[in-house]
Amino acid sequence: MIPPADEQTRSLAETSCPAKIALAVNPSASFGRSRGAGDEAAAFFRAAGVGVVVLRSGSYADLEQRLASVLDTAVDAVVVVGGDGMVHMGVNAVWGRNVPLGIVPAGTGNDVARLLALPLDDVHAACRRILAAFRTGGRTIDTGRVTSGDRTSFFAGVLSAGFDASVNERANSWRRPKGRSRYNLAMLRELISFRPIDYVVTADGRQWRQKAMLMSVANGQSIGGGMRITPEALPDDGWLDLFVVRPLSRLRFLAVFPKVYSGRHMGHPAVRTYRARKIRLEASGVVAYADGERVAGLPLEVEVVPGGLCVLA
Numbered sequence: 001m002i003p004p005a006d007e008q009t010r011s012l013a014e015t016s017c018p019a020k021i022a023l024a025v026n027p028s029a030s031f032g033r034s035r036g037a038g039d040e041a042a043a044f045f046r047a048a049g050v051g052v053v054v055l056r057s058g059s060y061a062d063l064e065q066r067l068a069s070v071l072d073t074a075v076d077a078v079v080v081v082g083g084d085g086m087v088h089m090g091v092n093a094v095w096g097r098n099v100p101l102g103i104v105p106a107g108t109g110n111d112v113a114r115l116l117a118l119p120l121d122d123v124h125a126a127c128r129r130i131l132a133a134f135r136t137g138g139r140t141i142d143t144g145r146v147t148s149g150d151r152t153s154f155f156a157g158v159l160s161a162g163f164d165a166s167v168n169e170r171a172n173s174w175r176r177p178k179g180r181s182r183y184n185l186a187m188l189r190e191l192i193s194f195r196p197i198d199y200v201v202t203a204d205g206r207q208w209r210q211k212a213m214l215m216s217v218a219n220g221q222s223i224g225g226g227m228r229i230t231p232e233a234l235p236d237d238g239w240l241d242l243f244v245v246r247p248l249s250r251l252r253f254l255a256v257f258p259k260v261y262s263g264r265h266m267g268h269p270a271v272r273t274y275r276a277r278k279i280r281l282e283a284s285g286v287v288a289y290a291d292g293e294r295v296a297g298l299p300l301e302v303e304v305v306p307g308g309l310c311v312l313a
Helices: 005-013 037-047 060-071 084-094 111-115 123-136 163-171 180-193 250-261
Strands: 020-025 051-056 077-082 101-105 139-148 151-155 158-160 197-203 206-212 214-218 240-245 271-276 278-282 287-290 293-297 300-311
Touching (some): 020 037, 084 101, 084 293, 139 293, 151 293, 158 163, 180 250, 197 214, 214 278
Parallel strands (some): 020 077, 077 101
Antiparallel strands (some): 139 151, 139 300, 197 278, 214 240, 240 271, 287 293
16 A cells, blocks of 8 residues: 555655755746646655755746855755756756756656656655655766857757757747647747758768758657657667658648657658767757757757766656
């Protein structure tokens, strides 16, 4: 028999728990539908005997600065409450520090949470998973290191630099509708004017020109809230998966698109995947997104960092 939630919390409190965590909360996670998730998570951890420093801000930049300041003090873990954007912040905040990252999914896409098989839409279940993982040491996964000029950043899931990035750019400027439908509608709107992009790709020293509609570098499996673009990608195998969709007519692209959610698009003749450890992408006027966050314009280089991140999962 599974004990009630309060008994589970007390049981976890009796095991090895972090003494202090930094809990970074996105107040606009999932456009306000999960505004209470941060308070709920903080209450759960405190009930388990964990010291909690709650960090909130209406600005991502300010929240990043607050998190960096707290990490200069002694904390045992960083836990982010929100979607992939908050995960991206957490990955970059803990990079190079001996601090694990926990995730309480409360966003629209939650693709990194899906990658790690974390509970969605259940704050208490996600918090229990974090405490249990802390006790066992968590799990190490690879990260992607992005270099653009003199700027370096890291991501856990997927970097996109093509049609899907353009859709992200458009979708992020909208407040409505909520959820996956916002991404789908942005995709349809972008498709009206989108033209295939001419890339120069260099993968582990091999270079070629590639005209494509979509180009992604994946450490994870999905984008856009469950679009499984690289269903066979693994976050701990030491490889990156380069996903390419060659030029298609609008009608053919729309015919392929629904198959992405099940991974059945992989057999389509316009779809190609390549595995590499270092990938350079060059194209004119293209902006890349990583974990759903705007990172840099092309050209840029992505390199896998094996075991670069400890996650409480």
